[in-house]
Amino acid sequence: MNDIPPTPDAPVALTIAGSDSGGGAGIQADLLTFAAFGVFGTSALTCITAQNPREVTGIQALPPEFVARQIKTVCDAFPVAAAKTGMLFSSPIIRAVAAADVQQGIPILVVDPVMVAASGARLLEADAIEALCGELLSQARVITPNLDEAAILCGRAIESVEQMREAAREIGDRYDVACVIKGGHLAGPEITDVLYDEGQELVMAGARLAQAETHGAGCAFSAAITAGLAKGWLLEDAVTRAREFVRQAMESARPAGAHRPLHFLANYEPDASD
DSSP states (O other): OOOOOOOOOOOEEEEEEEEOTTSSSHHHHHHHHHHHTTOEEEEEEEEEEEEOSSOEEEEEEOOHHHHHHHHHHHHHHSOEEEEEEOOOBSHHHHHHHHHHHHHHTOSOEEEOOOOBOTTSOBOBOTTHHHHIIIIIGGGOSEEOOBHHHHHHHHTSOOOSHHHHHHHHHHHHHHHTSEEEEEOTTSOSSEEEEEEEETTEEEEEEEEOOTTOOOTTHHHHHHHHHHHHHHTTOOHHHHHHHHHHHHHHHHHTOOOBTTBOOOOTTTTOOTTOOO
């Protein structure tokens, strides 16, 4: 009888975020992105939302102790290689997540500092920003703010690529983390993102897609970075491949009702090697 070689274990990633009832962002986007990268996805819900790509009509936060219990129960069963946070909503939830991250020994943490939805709905309570900055950001390997979130973190408006570079450096040095500032909200024919990591800078620019819907793009970007880090990729590789993944998901978007949600599995090749 021929011996069958063992199948390598799938890397495991954990998303700690809110549920998007519209399916295009939050936990739903994260798990689809993990799957697209061949990573086994686990989750810990922080909030349940009533939303679609156009609006958020309600948010129901889960008890912080139950969020922590989800994280512990996942880590008890799986070797979580990397985790990401999305919508955390409140100071008590942030503190519970920060404590659970330390207690469970999660080796890599990606923080997407979700504060406001594209529709304008607030996804982080005003008094939770202090907890986010004081208790969670310093635990992260990388944080992925958009322009508005980066402006809150550094305390000033960001209106140019040069100001993005300055802000990424300031935020990265302040919290001793790598920082990717996403420049999609800057006007112009190109979208520029800036990665700053331990004194090194990478400026990434590409043509803006016409008429592309972006709901869930930030979630997918941070989830793709998390998946790459869970697979052992270097941070720069994880970021550049995450950027390309989101672009492909936007380019491949197909109509669903009145919207064109990102097609997360457009280029999924389950048997393809890295």
